[in-house]
Amino acid sequence: MAAHGKLRIKEAAFRRFLSVAVITLFGAFLIIFLHRYSPVSDSVIRDAYESAESLQVTFNYSPRTENVNLPKQNELSIRLQKRNELPPRNLNLYPKLAKDNIVIVLYVHNRPQYLKVVVDSLSRVEGISETLLIVSHDGYFEEINRIIEGIKFCQVKQIFAPYSPHIFENSFPGVSPNDCKDKDDPVKKKCEGTPDQYGNHRSPKIVSLKHHWWWMMNTVWDGLKETRQHLGHILFIEEDHFIYPNAYRNLQLLTELKPMKCPDCYAANLAPCDVKAKGEGWESLIAERMGNIGYAFNRTVWKKIHRKAKEFCAFDDYNWDITMWATVYPSFGAPVYSLRGPRTSAIHFGKCGLHQGQGEKQACVDHGFLNIQVENIDKVPNIKTDWGVHIYWKQAGYQAGFRGWGGWGDTRDRQLCLDFANMYDLSST
Numbered sequence: 563m564a565a566h567g568k569l570r571i572k573e574a575a576f577r578r579f580l581s582v583a584v585i586t587l588f589g590a591f592l593i594i595f596l597h598r599y600s601p602v603s604d605s606v607i608r609d610a611y612e613s614a615e616s617l618q619v620t621f622n623y624s625p626r627t628e629n630v631n632l633p634k635q636n637e638l639s640i641r642l643q644k645r646n647e648l649p650p651r652n653l654n655l656y657p658k659l660a661k662d663n664i665v666i667v668l669y670v671h672n673r674p675q676y677l678k679v680v681v682d683s684l685s686r687v688e689g690i691s692e693t694l695l696i697v698s699h700d701g702y703f704e705e706i707n708r709i710i711e712g713i714k715f716c717q718v719k720q721i722f723a724p725y726s727p728h729i730f731e732n733s734f735p736g737v738s739p740n741d742c743k744d745k746d747d748p749v750k751k752k753c754e755g756t757p758d759q760y761g762n763h764r765s766p767k768i769v770s771l772k773h774h775w776w777w778m779m780n781t782v783w784d785g786l787k788e789t790r791q792h793l794g795h796i797l798f799i800e801e802d803h804f805i806y807p808n809a810y811r812n813l814q815l816l817t818e819l820k821p822m823k824c825p826d827c828y829a830a831n832l833a834p835c836d837v838k839a840k841g842e843g844w845e846s847l848i849a850e851r852m853g854n855i856g857y858a859f860n861r862t863v864w865k866k867i868h869r870k871a872k873e874f875c876a877f878d879d880y881n882w883d884i885t886m887w888a889t890v891y892p893s894f895g896a897p898v899y900s901l902r903g904p905r906t907s908a909i910h911f912g913k914c915g916l917h918q919g920q921g922e923k924q925a926c927v928d929h930g931f932l933n934i935q936v937e938n939i940d941k942v943p944n945i946k947t948d949w950g951v952h953i954y955w956k957q958a959g960y961q962a963g964f965r966g967w968g969g970w971g972d973t974r975d976r977q978l979c980l981d982f983a984n985m986y987d988l989s990s991t
């Protein structure tokens with residue numbers, strides 16, 4: 563009995579020891595597990611963001627400065643440029659991109675009420691989790707930033723144009739104290755500036771559009787380590803482009819069909835060139851001149867565009883798209899077509915100018931944009947691979963010979979534009 567009792571006590575002690583050991587081991591594993599997985603990748607990324615913010619991090623690659631004479635940067639400009647080196651967000655949720663993914667670049671300024679609609683539309687795009695979304699910011703705005711930081715549906719990389727006129731308060735590319743204004747005569751007023759063909763001096767808010775587009779193109783294709791080796795297409799959209807759920811899958815079909823169906827097409831488009839049109843609804847693909855809503859092209863085409871940097875930067879029009887239509891595309895020697903489906907997969911809903919955003923004198927209020935109807939046929943891929951191609955041979959619009967709307971006469975803007983084209987080492991791409 564006594565022996566039995568002793569054994570029981572020993573057994574009980576052993577059991578207690580065993581359960582403590584198991585719990586301890588389990589706890590240790592739990593700690594190791596938690597440490598290795600989700601919280602760590604988040605905190606590592608957060609730490610990276612924080613140390614970049616504090617300017618202590620040295621990054622292994624930066625735009626080169628020989629051959630180019632970029633404007634003197636202020637503290638915000640330097641900070642944003644360093645931030646551009648950070649890895650994409652959501653790597654823990656989407657560790658791998660799909661093979662042959664089409665990178666999406668969304669360029670934004672400061673219309674948060676529009677951007678929310680666009681981001682919400684993107685969250686419903688079938689296939690978006692397979693790719694990387696790059697958001698290119700013109701200026702730094704907290705509210706815009708918060709919207710982008712809230713995205714959880716794919717990898718997201720934010721980049722900020724470090725030479726945006728919006729982040730320079732009293733020096734070029736912003737307004738400098740000695741700048742000429744309106745139609746000032748530089749000699750009489752002893753001010754700085756070269757007027758455009760209509761006699762007007764530069765307006766930083768207006769030139770920022772073309773600067774941002776060109777900086778972004780150069781940076782995405784030739785600067786970022788995430789994309790400078792990217793061989794496929796890149797899709798470009800804006801902060802007031804509503805994207806349909808079928809956009810990504812349709813675009814995959816279009817880029818796949820393009821070499822066979824339309825060898826003369828340089829690009830694929832999500833929407834018709836006429837920004838008000840929603841498509842013909844035919845059972846046919848359409849080839850027409852390049853549009854400015856949801857256009858996608860590959861590196862071969864980018865290289866052709868980049869070779870025309872001089873033409874792009876010297877053309878006296880502050881609109882990047884009109885500059886492309888009137889100078890760059892015509893210089894390719896053959897008409898530049900883009901392939902699209904017969905029903906649009908993107909809608910331009912902004913009725914206000916890009917730079918009449920929040921905090922401007924004429925605040926832009928626009929209530930019409932929430933009524934976008936997405937029919938069932940637009941929720942799934944609606945392009946058939948056996949369709950033929952209808953080509954619009956001759957089309958209205960800006961052509962070679964158009965002299966431009968002006969706003970781009972200042973030699974400093976033209977030089978900055980050229981510097982953007984030379985700022986990255988192209989030997990690796």
Ligand SMILES: *[C@@H]1O[C@H](CO)[C@@H](O)[C@H](O)[C@H]1NC(C)=O
Pocket residue numbers: 793820825827828829860861862863
């Ligand atoms: C890129 O697109 C152009 C125009 O569609 C095409 O001619 C070229 O072969 C493509 N390049 C690659 C590498 O696929």
